[in-house]
Amino acid sequence: xxxxxxxxxxxxxxxxxxxxxxxxxxxxxxxxxxxxxxxxxxxxxxxxxxxxxxxxxxxxxxxxxxxxxxxxxxxxxxxxxxxxxxxxxxxxxxxxxxxxxxxxxxxxxxxxxxxxxxxxxxxxxxxxxxxxxxxxxxxxxxxxxxxxxxxxxxxxxxxxxxxxxxxxxxxxxxxxxxxxxxxxxxxxxxxxxxxxxxxxxxxxxxxxxxxxxxxxxxxxxxxxxxxxxxxxxxxxxxxxxxxxxxxxxxxxxxxxxxxxxxxxxxxxxxxxxxxxxxx
Numbered sequence: 001x002x003x004x005x006x007x008x009x010x011x012x013x014x015x016x017x018x019x020x021x022x023x024x025x026x027x028x029x030x031x032x033x034x035x036x037x038x039x040x041x042x043x044x045x046x047x048x049x050x051x052x053x054x055x056x057x058x059x060x061x062x063x064x065x066x067x068x069x070x071x072x073x074x075x076x077x078x079x080x081x082x083x084x085x086x087x088x089x090x091x092x093x094x095x096x097x098x099x100x101x102x103x104x105x106x107x108x109x110x111x112x113x114x115x116x117x118x119x120x121x122x123x124x125x126x127x128x129x130x131x132x133x134x135x136x137x138x139x140x141x142x143x144x145x146x147x148x149x150x151x152x153x154x155x156x157x158x159x160x161x162x163x164x165x166x167x168x169x170x171x172x173x174x175x176x177x178x179x180x181x182x183x184x185x186x187x188x189x190x191x192x193x194x195x196x197x198x199x200x201x202x203x204x205x206x207x208x209x210x211x212x213x214x215x216x217x218x219x220x221x222x223x224x225x226x227x228x229x230x231x232x233x234x235x236x237x238x239x240x241x242x243x244x245x246x247x248x249x250x251x252x253x254x255x256x257x258x259x260x261x262x263x264x265x266x267x268x269x270x271x272x273x274x275x276x277x278x279x
Contacts, residue, residue, distance in 0.1 A: 075117050111138065141157075162188070178223065208229055213226035
């Protein structure tokens with residue numbers, strides 16, 4: 001598949017600091033805000049869940065990002081979570097979820113995984129509501145391809161995330177074909193992120209490589225999306241960390257026992273030579 005080399009992304013202009021004293025809203029904006037407050041924002045649409053691999057992949061990536069970035073004091077991770085980004089879209093979803101008869105499906109937008117930097121990640125959220133988050137959109141989106149979502153994720157979402165959400169980085173992974181594709185926003189368009197010799201893609205947002213790893217996670221042996229740090233070290237799951245710590249502890253205990261046995265052998269030789277007496 002043809003790729004393009006991503007050029008360096010220009011630095012964003014710092015956001016203007018909000019004034020401490022709230023300014024009165026123009027009437028049309030105030031009216032819209034009142035309408036937004038009255039809307040019901042359902043966290044789900046009632047549709048069926050994806051495959052087992054799909055669901056577990058989201059769980060794995062969420063765990064890895066948190067292990068890599070640490071306690072979420074300044075970032076938020078969302079998985080299969082609705083993003084509300086406009087009044088019209090929110091009304092469409094509200095009407096769709098509550099309606100007995102459905103005319104057409106609304107503009108659901110719930111990425112498999114997304115990350116927003118420089119926000120309080122400890123705040124409980126049922127959905128990501130842009131107008132309640134100071135206008136913040138995701139900094140990174142990852143979609144796990146299924147047979148029912150491939151066209152949307154591979155084609156339509158590329159334009160949507162670039163033009164509407166302005167997401168700095170977008171990745172998608174198709175387990176069936178083994179394809180992993182990443183985009184970085186340059187200007188108003190995405191350019192493909194060039195893989196390195198290992199097939200990994202560097203994420204500036206995560207400060208880590210994104211790549212495909214085949215192995216066992218939660219009793220399932222499949223191809224998974226994994227992270228590697230800037231030194232090329234695999235970012236471990238909690239279970240892998242605990243297993244590594246157990247091995248280290250067992251090795252340390254075995255070494256202590258070996259040293260104790262060698263010390264006892266030395267004492268015995270010294271006793272036989274008359275250098276030391278008794279115990």
